[in-house]
Amino acid sequence: MEPRDTHVLELRGEALGTITSQSSMEETFQNQTLRPILKMQNDLFVQVFINYAVKQKNVFFSLTPEKKMAYIENVIQRDIKFRNALKGMIIALFTLDEYAEYIQNSSNLNKRMMNMLIERLKSQVLLIVE
Template identity: 60%
Template sequence: MSARDTFLKEFRGQLIGSVTIQSTTEESFQNEVLRPILKLQNDIFLASFLNYINKNKLDFHNQTNERKLAMTENAIQKDVKFRNTLKGMIVGLFTTDEYTIYVKNSSNINKRMMSMLVERLKSQIQQTEK
């Protein structure tokens, strides 16, 4: 294992959730890799989303909570450039072995990754009121 890979694993911290023998590759990857990265990168994701709102001149703060949640999901699901930026913030913290797993299962992992990120941002929507 390279020094970079060792550093990344230590820097991210422990797995979040449980991994059992019955866990699929995607479930294991989600709990061992994605959840720790999403937790680590939380502040930058929130800052990126706030920048996205300002940059695109969205009237986000005057919307109802339901509309804010829809706008959050829409930004990540429909704006390919923004979604790819967020994806890069996650993939950039993969080890070489994790990247190999990701490449083999990228479609399923991308769906999990973006779904988890949408839920993370939606659950913090109140922080955008600062």
Template identity: 65%
Template sequence: MNLRDVFLKEFRGQTIGTVSSQSSSDESFQNEVLRPILKLQNELFIASFQNYISKYKSDFYSQTTEKKLAVIENSIQKDIKYRNALKGMIIGLFSVDEYSLYIKNSSGLNKRMMTMLIERLKSQIQLFEIQSSE
């Protein structure tokens, strides 16, 4: 393992969630790699989404909470350019070995990544509502 890989694993922190011998490889990857990266990058994701809504969703702050939640989901699911930028923020913190595992099932892992990221942003919706008073 090279210096970069060691640094990344130490920097990201420990596994979040349970990994057992019965866990699927995708579930193990999710808990050992994706969850720690999403937690580490949380502030960046929030800043990124705040920038996204200021550029593309100027009416965001005037919408109901339900519509705001829908905007979060739709922005990440349907705006391919934004989605790819978010994936890059995550994949950039993979070790080389983790990237090798990722490319074997990138489709399934991308779905997991984006689902977890959507839920993470939705659960912090109050951070996006605070901005409306500024």
């Protein structure tokens, strides 16, 4: 294994979630790779989102909690540049083998990754303040 891969795996920690022999490739990748990365990068994702919201004229901060939830989802689904930046923060922490696995099924894994990130940000909406 490449030294970079070893360091990345040590930094991320253990898989999160249950992986069984019946787990699909996507589910295994999600629990072994995506969940630990999202957990590790959580504080960065929150700060990046706050910065995004500030640059968008602070509209987010005056919304009701329900509308904040919709805003988070809408922004990540529709702002391609922002979405790609978030995706890059996740992919940057893949090992070479994980990246090879990712490119085989990137469309479905991108959906999983963004849905997990949306849910993570929504669950912390009360922490997201200007």
